Amino acid sequence: MRIPSSILTLLAGMALVLTGLWVGQNVNLLPVDASANAPVYDELFRVLFSIGTILFIGIVGLIVYSLVRFRRRAGETGDGAAIEGNLPLEILWTAIPAVVVLFVGIYSYDIYDRMGGMTPLNDHSMHSMAGSEERTWGGISPVSLDGDPAIAPLPVDVTAMQFAFIFHYPDSDITSGELHVPVGQPVALQMKALDVIHAFWVPQFRLKQDVIPGQPTLLSFTPTRAGQYPIVCAELCGPYHGGMRSSVIVEEPESFAAWVAKNSPATPATTTAVQS
């Protein structure tokens, strides 16, 4: 007596889902996470990866199964079954993807919100570049992910040009070719481009923002893991686009303070401003 095909299908489906979940949790395709929003991103990635694995293996499995089971054997003439449609089935495979897509959309909205993406860009009272209240055209506002709203973001002015990033710390008047930041403190990058569109990307932070001439943009993050990570220009900006790279050095607060002290210009009363 043969096992009914519906039971086999059910078992196959369960195995598929379990495989997809396992792959999503255990196959790591991403670099190390070094900012507060990176694990949030990685959650989303794992969900998408699981769903994608289930869908892909399922569909490829169906194709291969069909090619084997329903292939025309030698000497066979004749047609397949004259089935033109099945409305309930079509409703099923419209409804399920719609629900999945809706779920993914709402979930990713929540992730984006937790990353600070939905916070209005021009609402925060912060030190702005050149002392003028310039409009921020795009980006991600500071948001405290670990619940302490009293820590003000460390402001850094980023200037992108062909083919380098320049970092200027307005509070301590330091200008540097590398970005130094302390672990655990939110950082707010006010970014401007001098010539063409560039983009500021740190893969380990999972964050990227275009730097657009005439349209200052904002990128905020909270580093969580000490180390040195690449800053990559991610918008074609000319022949040396591939070489337009820098580094972000995330340090413990003490060694960051030491760096600031060592690099500040020799003027009296340089204080790291602590704003309320």
Next chain:
Amino acid sequence: MTSTQPDTIQPDVAEAEHGHSDHRLFGLATFLVADGMTFAGFFAAYLTFRAVNPLPAGHTYELELVLPTINTVLLLVSSFTFHRAGAALRRGKHALCQSWLLVTALLGFSFLAGQMKEYFSLPFGLTDNLFASTFYAITGFHGLHVTLGGLMILIVWWQSREGGRISVDNQFPLEAAELYWHFVDGIWVVLYGLLYLL
């Protein structure tokens, strides 16, 4: 599923197989949708620039309305006169048709003359600022369409003479030029509203 009986063959089978004249106006209308979308792109850019990159205070322009309003009236009247030309042709009155066409052409070229006068009297040039550039780009692109339309009217005028190619049996060239002209008129109305009134 069983197939249904096909309809009895309509007399226009032969026409559908040999003559496509019925569909040329449809084709032109589709082309005008495409052309309209080019203008739509320009209008969208204009509106976005206004909203997002406004001119600094003190640099905005108040456009004079007299000349453009006259131009609007000229174009609207010209659409009417073009329509009358078509009606005359359908009644076989070639001379009358040609008269209406000449009036239309006159109105069209007067529009262009008015546009030129406006250009020369404006305080800004093409590259002065974003508003200026957009203004000239949109009105210039429209003016190009008016010029082409005017030339087509002249060609149709010539072919509408007694013994010319356009007659009550071959109205398509006139209908096509007329449809194009109405399109150009319609675009101007939108343009006038967005650039001058808004």
Next chain:
Amino acid sequence: MTISLMPEPSSTGSLQPQGWLRYLSFSTDHKVIGLQYMVCGFIFYLIGGALAGAIRTELITPISDFLPRETYNEVLTLHGTVMIFLWIVPVVNGAFGNYLIPFYVGARDMAFPRLNAVAFWLIPPAGILLISSYFFASAAQSGWTAYPPLSTTTPATGQIIWILSVLLLGGSSIFGGINFIATILKLRRPGLKLMQLPMYCWAMLGTSILVVLSTPVLAGTLVLLSFDIIAHTGFFNPAMGGNAVVYQHLFWFYSHPAVYIMVLPAFGLVSEILPVHARKPLFGYTTMVYSILAIVFLGLIVWAHHMFTSGTPPWMRLFFTIATAFIAVPTGIKFFNWLATLWGGKLSLNTAMLFCCGFIANFVFGGITGVALAQVPFDIHVHDTYFVVGHFHYIVYGGTVFVIFASIYHWYPKVIGRLLNEPLGQLHFWLTFVGFNLCFAPQHWLGLNGMPRRVAEYDPQFTLINQLSSAGALLMAISTVPFLINVVMSAFNGAPAGDNPWNALTPEWLTSSPPPVENWKGEPPLVHEPYGYGVAPGELSLQASSGRDLWSLGQGDQP
């Protein structure tokens, strides 16, 4: 029915070129024009492929050591532009559309045959203009997207030539779109209803609507860009009060529908090929039609998902995420319907079928990464990286190009009158499938881990993966060889195909191979059920030949 192996000459005493010379002339025969599009497009595919070869060769090492840097940027710009505007759009629309649509609606030719010829003949000069810019001036080097200010600050000559070329190609596309809309809506054979048309007609109708609505916006945008370059206006120049992001909105308003212009016709072609080789009706005709219309509508309102890291406010990013994710639903319906078409069929595992199945697998992969990219937080990490490069190649190559090959294997017997060599076809498929996946699958990992796109140099930790990808590209190049040999040799030595080697039901198979100039001798057949394959359930006829014979000559059904 006569089997004719040579194209029939047009009426004697004509001044029209005869024989193969027709293909170099201003012919108004839709079959000639279709073939002109096909061959011309394939030549540009080889050119675009050579450009890709240059890119993958540069990327074998992590430093910029193969091409001068400006040249590399010219190469990548030309690669994208050539592949999109000179290969895919002309071939899936112009080649297959022009050849097949008149057959499917029961007409002798397209609605506007001379416009058709004009639309084709815009392409060779535009393509030559574009390619020659590489040799005579420096070609455009701002990517096929030509974002200002980069495109207004790199050498002007190449960029202007690029703009002119794209304007001509866009115009060609618009003329084609007008022709398809008029033919499908107005030229149907009496008695043939819209919902009886082969699915490819619906796909082309939807595509042509997108072409007519969105291509002109690109034209206008490029005109404004050229003003910035030539007349020093400042539409997109912030130093003159302009806005670089407005260009992006206008550009992507066309370029997102452009991807549907490249993919919807492929969907239509798959719907034609699968039922024939599965000997089963297309599953869910009506839903397939509505899916196409839904994709057309949604395709027009999702463009800013290409701009999630640009100067776009949060509410805008949110709207475009939702709209983009919704496109997965009608697209998914189509894929499930194709799978249901295969299920329970009698599948011939020939090359056309294999390329269709490869298409389904590849496109599903690309669609999954697409749904991921539609989510703003996900996209922020991978935008402008090799993840996106992997994604869209799975769609345009693994998707559309696989379908182009499937279609060639399916319709070559009809067009040429001879069968292609099946073993060579299978070799071609496997080389292409393996090479393609080897080239583009690893690129997703590269993007996730830090490699941006449009670069000649990269972090040395990515060297091995890049070399694997380049090996895959080499395999793809090699795969072209059995294909070209097959196509050329079979034209001379292939087995005669007969009228209907696949026992298919759509009107192009109900005439000789190749067809006469008037498409059918006598009346065009009226096919009410283009997918009337299959044996009714409970009626197993093992000896039955092909499906029910339904076409009539307007005189009633033949049993």
